[in-house]
Amino acid sequence: MQKYNHEKIEKKWQKExxxxxxxxxxxEGGSKKKKKYILDMFPYPSGDGLxxxxxxxxxxxxxxxxxxxxxxxxxxxxxxxxxxxxxTENYAxxxxxxxxxxxxxxxxxxxxxxxxxxxxxxxxxxxxxxxxEYYKWTQWIFLELFKxxxxxxxxxxxxxxxxxxxxxxxxxxIDGACDRCHSEVVHKNLKQWILKITAYADRLLSDLxxxxxxxxxxxxxxxWIGKSHGALIKFPLVDYKFPVEVFTTRPDTLFGVTYVVxxxxxxxxxxxxxxxxxxxxxxxxxSVAKNRSERERQExxxxxxxxxxGIVVINPANKKEVPVWVADYVLMGYGTGAVMAVPAHxxxxxxxxxxxxxxxxxxIQPISYNWDATVAAxxxxxxxxxxxxxxxxxxxxxxxxxxxxxxxxxxxxxAVKYKLRDWVFSRQRYWGEPIPLIFCVACAEKIxxxxxxxxxxxxxxxxxxxxxxxxxxxxxxxxxxHYEPTGNAESPxxxxxxxxxxxxxxxxxxxRRETNTMPQWAGSSWYYLAYIMRENNTYQAPNARDFKYWxxxxxxxxxxxxxxxxxxxxxxxxxxxYDAKIVPTKEPFYALxxxxxxxxxxxxxxxxxxxxxxxxxxxxxxxxxDTLRMFxxxxxxxxxxxxxxxxxxxxxxxxxERVWGLQVKTxxxxxxxxxxxxxxxxxxxxxxxxxxxFNTAISALMVYVNALAEQEVVSNKTYKTLLLLLAPLAxxxxxxxxxxxxxxxxxxSEAWPNYDPKRIVEEHSTLVVQVNGKTxxxxxxARGISEEGALAVVTKLERIASHIQDKEIVRVVYVQDKLIxxxxx
RNA sequence: GCCGAGGUGGCGAAACUGGCAGACGCACUAGCCUUAGGAGCUAGCGGAGCAAUCCAUGGAGGUUCGAGUCCUCUCCUCGGCACCA
Numbered sequence: 001m002q003k004y005n006h007e008k009i010e011k012k013w014q015k016e017x018x019x020x021x022x023x024x025x026x027x028e029g030g031s032k033k034k035k036k037y038i039l040d041m042f043p044y045p046s047g048d049g050l051x052x053x054x055x056x057x058x059x060x061x062x063x064x065x066x067x068x069x070x071x072x073x074x075x076x077x078x079x080x081x082x083x084x085x086x087x088t089e090n091y092a093x094x095x096x097x098x099x100x101x102x103x104x105x106x107x108x109x110x111x112x113x114x115x116x117x118x119x120x121x122x123x124x125x126x127x128x129x130x131x132x133e134y135y136k137w138t139q140w141i142f143l144e145l146f147k148x149x150x151x152x153x154x155x156x157x158x159x160x161x162x163x164x165x166x167x168x169x170x171x172x173x174i175d176g177a178c179d180r181c182h183s184e185v186v187h188k189n190l191k192q193w194i195l196k197i198t199a200y201a202d203r204l205l206s207d208l209x210x211x212x213x214x215x216x217x218x219x220x221x222x223x224w225i226g227k228s229h230g231a232l233i234k235f236p237l238v239d240y241k242f243p244v245e246v247f248t249t250r251p252d253t254l255f256g257v258t259y260v261v262x263x264x265x266x267x268x269x270x271x272x273x274x275x276x277x278x279x280x281x282x283x284x285x286x287s288v289a290k291n292r293s294e295r296e297r298q299e300x301x302x303x304x305x306x307x308x309x310g311i312v313v314i315n316p317a318n319k320k321e322v323p324v325w326v327a328d329y330v331l332m333g334y335g336t337g338a339v340m341a342v343p344a345h346x347x348x349x350x351x352x353x354x355x356x357x358x359x360x361x362x363x364i365q366p367i368s369y370n371w372d373a374t375v376a377a378x379x380x381x382x383x384x385x386x387x388x389x390x391x392x393x394x395x396x397x398x399x400x401x402x403x404x405x406x407x408x409x410x411x412x413x414x415a416v417k418y419k420l421r422d423w424v425f426s427r428q429r430y431w432g433e434p435i436p437l438i439f440c441v442a443c444a445e446k447i448x449x450x451x452x453x454x455x456x457x458x459x460x461x462x463x464x465x466x467x468x469x470x471x472x473x474x475x476x477x478x479x480x481x482h483y484e485p486t487g488n489a490e491s492p493x494x495x496x497x498x499x500x501x502x503x504x505x506x507x508x509x510x511x512r513r514e515t516n517t518m519p520q521w522a523g524s525s526w527y528y529l530a531y532i533m534r535e536n537n538t539y540q541a542p543n544a545r546d547f548k549y550w551x552x553x554x555x556x557x558x559x560x561x562x563x564x565x566x567x568x569x570x571x572x573x574x575x576x577x578y579d580a581k582i583v584p585t586k587e588p589f590y591a592l593x594x595x596x597x598x599x600x601x602x603x604x605x606x607x608x609x610x611x612x613x614x615x616x617x618x619x620x621x622x623x624x625x626d627t628l629r630m631f632x633x634x635x636x637x638x639x640x641x642x643x644x645x646x647x648x649x650x651x652x653x654x655x656x657e658r659v660w661g662l663q664v665k666t667x668x669x670x671x672x673x674x675x676x677x678x679x680x681x682x683x684x685x686x687x688x689x690x691x692x693x694f695n696t697a698i699s700a701l702m703v704y705v706n707a708l709a710e711q712e713v714v715s716n717k718t719y720k721t722l723l724l725l726l727a728p729l730a731x732x733x734x735x736x737x738x739x740x741x742x743x744x745x746x747x748x749s750e751a752w753p754n755y756d757p758k759r760i761v762e763e764h765s766t767l768v769v770q771v772n773g774k775t776x777x778x779x780x781x782a783r784g785i786s787e788e789g790a791l792a793v794v795t796k797l798e799r800i801a802s803h804i805q806d807k808e809i810v811r812v813v814y815v816q817d818k819l820i821x822x823x824x825x
Numbered sequence: 826g827c828c829g830a831g832g833u834g835g836c837g838a839a840a841c842u843g844g845c846a847g848a849c850g851c852a853c854u855a856g857c858c859u860u861a862g863g864a865g866c867u868a869g870c871g872g873a874g875c876a877a878u879c880c881a882u883g884g885a886g887g888u889u890c891g892a893g894u895c896c897u898c899u900c901c902u903c904g905g906c907a908c909c910a
């Protein structure tokens with residue numbers, strides 16, 4: 001027998017699998033077989049290469065894929081590259097190479113690394129978001145959104161990074177600074193394309209209930225969407241025609257309103273200019289407030305504001321006049337940008353009222369304890385006081401009563417508000433998908449006074465914009481000399497007049513292209529559909545039959561960091577496509593699992609600056625891909641985060657060497673001592689892989705191998721079963737051993753072994769004997785013994801007798817074949 | 826502050842519907858084998874005790890014949906959100 005040479009074996013089989021273009025892992029199109037779509041979150045091909053965290057998730061999905069194939073499923077298990085993005089572009093600028101070149105180099109490295117791990121991807125469906133044939137469809141879907149009225153252009157305040165020279169998405173701003181370069185982010189008002197994700201807020205929320213996702217991720221999405229039920233309440237302005245409209249979730253506190261607050265950006269402020277007596281003071285405050293950076297606004301400083309002197313509104317509940325203030329603790333982006341302040345029952349209002357010595361009026365009393373209204377706000381529900389006819393009611397009843405009374409009078413209506421904002425979709429950078437829209441002045445002029453309808457029957461919001469015709473897609477990224485950002489809020493594409501100037505697809509007149517590109521998240525919002533559309537290295541048009549067969553994704557595996565970004569965006573696009581009858585399911589990803597974070601050996605998150613990053617290539621070289629795969633699965637529960645323990649990996653290596661060594665003991669008619677354990681192991685491993693409990697599946701295999709190793713001879717049957725059970729976990733060594741056993745067919749195309757339930761049960765069972773609930777002894781006993789029979793045997797045991805002598809047996813609890821508990825006094 | 830997930834040996838962890846707590850692996854200890862070992866094999870390995878036995882699943886109560894598992898309170902760790910009215 002040769003030594004277990006992982007390097008030689010792994011190279012041999014990787015070459016073997018690649019020989020026919022990885023045909024063994026290919027998903028069959030148009031098949032009648034039952035299917036499984038097992039998807040990894042595709043990586044951003046960075047210059048650093050794959051890290052051990054990627055490998056953890058990819059190994060798990062590979063195991064599930066191989067397991068599913070052996071169980072007769074037609075498996076779609078693809079891989080691709082989410083390759084647009086800033087790091088590549090920044091690298092390209094710094095080193096003066098085209099971002100496409102950088103991408104190609106990184107992709108080649110990633111692909112080679114994945115293939116060295118022996119992952120069973122269907123490489124004939126590989127996708128790359130930066131491939132024009134790919135982003136043709138990204139653009140196509142964008143246009144579907146556009147045509148249905150879910151894309152609109154508007155001037156909005158955005159986060160601008162002065163160093164990266166682009167708009168940042170909210171998710172790219174951490175504590176008011178750019179996530180990438182840590183420059184302080186400033187606010188700018190820019191015209192941007194925006195996607196109306198808020199139109200789907202309610203469905204994005206309610207459809208979560210049917211998904212098999214980690215509760216934590218669902219909860220994050222719920223919080224992000226942030227649905228609140230409440231009421232819109234109108235506070236009429238004295239001597240003015242408009243009311244101030246506020247949103248509140250606590251209409252029961254309405255009688256306690258002592259002032260009303262507007263956000264500094266509120267339009268009403270400007271409209272009230274002529275009535276305000278301290279206008280200069282107001283302008284001074286609002287301009288300072290508007291210019292405060294994100295960071296300054298987030299710092300919990302003193303609450304500041306300014307009164308709109310001369311302006312008074314009427315509380316519709318008690319007809320009292322209350323003043324109006326402007327303060328930046330009220331956000332324009334949520335609700336109506338105006339709130340009714342109830343300092344007695346809201347912490348923020350309380351702090352503000354204390355600061356400006358505004359009155360505080362108690363209208364809710366806690367039921368069970370004393371509360372000092374001069375020290376803090378009472379924000380819970382309670383019993384109504386000082387609220388006219390509602391006194392004495394509970395908060396819940398009062399809310400209904402107050403709102404319904406005000407509704408009759410036209411001062412209130414029920415309302416639902418969301419925290420979710422629309423998705424700012426423009427970026428001023430080069431390395432992204434061009435937005436396929438053309439602006440035509442002539443068309444805009446012509447149709448100015450007509451109302452155009454979208455595909456959905458809504459009103460067209462930006463009538464001058466015309467979609468690039470489908471036949472002209474992809475709208476390719478033009479080559480530019482300088483892809484550095486311009487810094488003047490335009491993308492580098494704006495500088496290429498030849499590209500920008502075009503003709504209007506509608507009227508043929510002169511027109512200009514949109515020059516912004518799409519954000520990083522565009523390509524990943526639909527890539528799971530791209531794999532279905534991609535067959536034999538080309539993209540087919542969206543096809544209802546294929547979508548119906550493969551969707552939804554049965555198992556989606558990746559990191560938790562995408563909880564509210566990619567996973568929300570993809571669900572949004574999917575729902576638009578569902579409504580457009582392009583995809584047949586309401587949701588893209590039926591089941592989701594997050595791999596836990598792999599921490600450095602020091603127990604801290606791996607990072608280059610800390611120097612605690614484990615390089616998988618070095619591990620593969622020293623121990624082999626099979627060992628690395630199994631080690632990562634054995635470290636702990638898949639979804640838990642766990643530190644990398646450098647030393648423990650040898651345990652897995654020893655295990656594989658033991659498996660390797662067993663081959664010399666095999667015989668056709670070898671011992672059958674292990675057969676019961678074999679059936680038990682099949683059961684355990686089958687169940688554990690099915691529930692992604694890889695660590696316990698491996699420990700069951702270790703128990704089995706240890707038992708086989710103790711035998712003089714090992715039967716071919718028990719050894720072959722071992723190899724089959726191990727095949728999804730360690731594909732190379734099992735392929736080699738399978739072949740050495742004289743099998744011609746690949747082990748990975750074999751059927752998963754079955755167990756015989758009758759062969760699992762032991763003839764004898766172990767009966768645990770307790771006295772007063774404490775275990776005193778245990779004994780092997782024939783199955784099926786009666787309570788009386790067991791008791792008779794057990795009371796004779798020395799260690800039992802000593803505990804029950806001089807005592808009266810009050811009760812006996814007997815669990816058939818398992819446990820007997822004697823209760824004695 | 827709010828939401829979510831967790832606290833079990835020296836370490837990573839097991840324990841299916843309440844039923845022998847610590848499977849499996851690492852590290853460690855002793856022995857065998859070896860010219861050698863960062864190899865292999867055998868045995869041991871939660872704490873106290875010569876032992877019988879007692880104590881142990883963050884802490885305090887409770888339910889139960891029996892609790893790591895169920896209930897109440899409490900402490901701590903990690904992750905997310907955070908002026909959202």
